[in-house]
Amino acid sequence: MALPALDSPTWQGTAAAFVLGMRSVASTILTLVLFATYIGIGALAHDTHFSLFWALASTMFVWAGPAQIILLSTLGSGATVIQAALAVTVSAIRLFPMVVSVLPMLRAPQTRKRSLILPAHFIAVTLWVECFRLLPLVPRERRVAFVNGLGTGLVSISMTATLIGYQLAANLPPLFGAAILLLTPLAFLLSTARNCRQLSDVVALVLGIALFPVVSLLHTGVDILISGVSAGSIAYGVHWWRRQP
Amino acid sequence: MSDFIGDWYALLVLLLAGFLPNEVWRMLGLWLGGGVDEESELLVWVRAVATAILAGVIAQILVLPPGALASIPPSLRYGAVAVGLMVFIVAKRSILAGVICGELVMLIGKWWLG
Structure with missing residues (x-):
């Protein structure tokens, strides 16, 4: 689905921009990846004994798959809880x-900071990637409404997937539960x-995967942090070293 | 209905350990945005650490699997993900192709092993 031209009268209302944003979820393969991811998260929430409401609330309020x-x-x-x-x-x-990198694309001269709170909440990797792809096609003064529509669409789809994943894990035979x-x-x-x-x-990425099984033998309770910070810092070291003349 | 909501303590944990830690960074980005160079060295490190933490979580789910995934033998779990990654690379970075092939390997493997 293509967006209307920048000077098209369709862009005149904020409601229309919101709807166009919401419909844009259908234009990307990332929506499908997001759907699969949240089916997995719903199933994981079920198998780690959290309630369905908890799972849905976490998708809506946390809105960050990795987290x-x-x-x-x-x-x-x-x-x-502290760990x-x-x-x-x-x-x-x-x-x-x-958030820092998307803000300059979202802001118009008259945009108030508080109208940016909701778009900032919607920022997660999928929306972030889509902003770079789609926002240049949206008139600047309609971008906040457009992103709110896009975010609402993505969150709704993800909540649906969370619900489906949770129910599937509760009702499917173990083999399919494992597949999810x-x-x-x-x-x-x-x-x-x-x-x-x-x-x-x-x-x-590679070192983070390789290091975790080793660190997990220490049973510190913060294994993920230790392996992540070490692997990430080594990766940064490689980056820094390659930059040196 | 109480099954649906679960216990209130878990929801408090969600607020404290899930919602706030994420929202703080988003709102800080909104608050301080503009003053930070997106390509700065600090952010390169931040991105590397965030990627490695996520990588660790991927490894954790595979090495110490939750729930039903624990019924799949370790070699099959690793093999399925390895095949998914190879298909992803061969199929011009198609996430969909990689995910489907990885899943198929696990399903067929488990069915074959009985």
């Missing part, structure tokens, strides 16, 4: 540069691999 998985798998494997919060906080730092749980590592591994832009990203 939800970290939260589920750390709490599910017996970590304390889980620490791991989620560190993993969520990546949202900061995403496998969606999470598969979809995340591949979508992270696709987002790798620099050598440091690739090193961080």
